[in-house]
Amino acid sequence: MNLSITETSQLSGCWKTVQLHNVTKTKERWWRARDTSTQLGVLRDQEVPNQHPETGNPTNEPDEMTRRNRFPTRSPLPTTTPGTMSLLRPTAMFSLPTLLNLFFATVLLFITPSLAYQALSDTQLKAIPAPLNSDFDIKTGALLAPILIPRVPGTPGQAKVQKHFIDFFSRELPEWDISWQNSTATTPLSGNKQIPFQNLIFRREPPWTKERGPGTAALLTLVAHYDSKVSPEGFIGATDSAAPCAVLMHVAKTVEGYLKRVYEEGISGERGKDGREDPKREVGVQILLLDGEEAFKEWTDTDSLYGARSLSDEWENTPYPALSRFANPLRQIDLFVLLDLLGSADPGVPSYFQTTHWAYKNMAAVESRMRILGLLESKPKDPFLPEAGKLKEHFGRAYVGDDHQPFMAKGAPVLHMIPTPFPHVWHKIEDDGEHLDLPTVRDWARIVTAFTIEYLEATTVEAGTAGGEKDGKPHEEDAAAKQGTTDGEDQAGAGAGKGP
Numbered sequence: 001m002n003l004s005i006t007e008t009s010q011l012s013g014c015w016k017t018v019q020l021h022n023v024t025k026t027k028e029r030w031w032r033a034r035d036t037s038t039q040l041g042v043l044r045d046q047e048v049p050n051q052h053p054e055t056g057n058p059t060n061e062p063d064e065m066t067r068r069n070r071f072p073t074r075s076p077l078p079t080t081t082p083g084t085m086s087l088l089r090p091t092a093m094f095s096l097p098t099l100l101n102l103f104f105a106t107v108l109l110f111i112t113p114s115l116a117y118q119a120l121s122d123t124q125l126k127a128i129p130a131p132l133n134s135d136f137d138i139k140t141g142a143l144l145a146p147i148l149i150p151r152v153p154g155t156p157g158q159a160k161v162q163k164h165f166i167d168f169f170s171r172e173l174p175e176w177d178i179s180w181q182n183s184t185a186t187t188p189l190s191g192n193k194q195i196p197f198q199n200l201i202f203r204r205e206p207p208w209t210k211e212r213g214p215g216t217a218a219l220l221t222l223v224a225h226y227d228s229k230v231s232p233e234g235f236i237g238a239t240d241s242a243a244p245c246a247v248l249m250h251v252a253k254t255v256e257g258y259l260k261r262v263y264e265e266g267i268s269g270e271r272g273k274d275g276r277e278d279p280k281r282e283v284g285v286q287i288l289l290l291d292g293e294e295a296f297k298e299w300t301d302t303d304s305l306y307g308a309r310s311l312s313d314e315w316e317n318t319p320y321p322a323l324s325r326f327a328n329p330l331r332q333i334d335l336f337v338l339l340d341l342l343g344s345a346d347p348g349v350p351s352y353f354q355t356t357h358w359a360y361k362n363m364a365a366v367e368s369r370m371r372i373l374g375l376l377e378s379k380p381k382d383p384f385l386p387e388a389g390k391l392k393e394h395f396g397r398a399y400v401g402d403d404h405q406p407f408m409a410k411g412a413p414v415l416h417m418i419p420t421p422f423p424h425v426w427h428k429i430e431d432d433g434e435h436l437d438l439p440t441v442r443d444w445a446r447i448v449t450a451f452t453i454e455y456l457e458a459t460t461v462e463a464g465t466a467g468g469e470k471d472g473k474p475h476e477e478d479a480a481a482k483q484g485t486t487d488g489e490d491q492a493g494a495g496a497g498k499g500p
Contacts, residue, residue, distance in 0.1 A: 138433030147242040151228040183310035188297035197292040205284035215324030218334040225293035243343035258458035312406035344423035345437035364388035377439035
């Protein structure tokens with residue numbers, strides 16, 4: 001996509017705004033960067049020093065985040081004073097000599113369970129059920145086909161898609177909590193008429209964190225918008241973002257089988273009772289399907305992101321009880337993973353933010369390993385995620401405008417999965433089911449599913465097993481899934497190069 005770039009400045013706010021136009025000027029995307037010398041940490045700028053997730057103050061945390069680093073709480077970060085050591089939690093060794101402190105610190109390092117991010121084994125990757133062709137068929141697919149219609153906010157088409165989402169989670173995933181967040185707003189095309197915007201939230205928390213009350217679990221947050229543009233008339237938006245929504249539905253259905261066994265294991269071991277916490281098991285997952293991402297007339301701060309702006313504001317201003325682990329729902333976001341414009345062949349998704357480059361590298365590693373193992377269908381010229389080796393000095397201070405902006409401005413860590421350049425069908429009537437590359441869509445479903453399972457550490461304790469295995473053998477339901485559904489439907493091919 002050919003772009004012309006213009007830059008303006010606002011001295012009072014120290015903002016630099018880069019406005020991108022494609023040659024047809026069908027839409028404007030805004031890239032923003034803030035002068036970090038004036039207001040440090042308001043936005044998740046790539047060149048801002050690592051920040052405490054609650055206060056926004058700079059910290060000396062390393063870029064390579066570990067499990068411990070990804071659990072913000074109300075408590076300040078541990079600090080050290082002369083003659084003391086601070087490991088996973090502050091200690092009270094004030095009266096011991098420094099050398100003795102070092103000795104005990106070394107011992108603790110060997111006896112304390114590691115909280116570092118752990119990759120799935122090859123066996124575990126192979127055990128993850130692949131997407132069914134029948135789920136992603138553009139005409140009859142159980143997940144994708146019902147979304148491939150115009151979904152303009154406030155229209156009957158959008159109501160049909162909302163029902164599709166609700167019916168799916170109610171029927172297939174009854175353990176997930178379903179909630180709506182509603183708002184209204186005027187648009188440049190509505191005059192004084194209020195247009196409804198309805199965000200859908202699907203959440204799965206560990207049972208032991210739910211028992212301790214709200215605001216207890218950190219939440220991996222997977223996000224896509226489900227509305228479509230009002231023009232051109234009849235616009236479907238298959239990549240923008242029907243396919244990402246279907247991908248997240250597949251992720252939820254697959255991950256639930258893993259979480260159910262992990263949660264059953266945790267309950268049997270009385271995990272989390274009496275306030276005992278295991279940080280590796282204090283993370284849940286939520287899926288946000290956001291409304292009103294698209295502009296009605298022209299992309300501006302007020303004509304775009306209607307649902308995201310409303311939800312982020314409401315969450316920031318909804319406090320949890322005083323003794324909750326997190327101050328509000330916004331602070332529960334452990335990582336905000338936004339999928340957009342996915343479904344065309346040969347996507348190239350950059351790593352936009354240095355603060356979440358660790359997560360980008362983990363997802364890129366999943367893609368690379370799955371390709372080596374022959375678990376992906378597509379044969380792109382380059383990896384979907386080509387910037388795993390991106391160096392610190394190569395990060396800029398610009399990002400593509402999207403639903404993550406209101407959440408990022410309030411401190412949420414963002415992993416933005418949007419290709420650059422945009423697909424050639426972007427905002428054209430051709431962005432429909434016939435122009436999707438289905439092997440690419442199914443590969444995104446595989447990659448995001450594996451990343452989610454790995455992130456949640458949704459694996460059982462048996463040696464050599466994943467959530468879908470026990471004693472080295474697949475559970476019956478997973479074995480059935482690997483052979484196809486009960487009516488003989490086959491999975492999408494596990495080998496590379498298979499067509500839709």
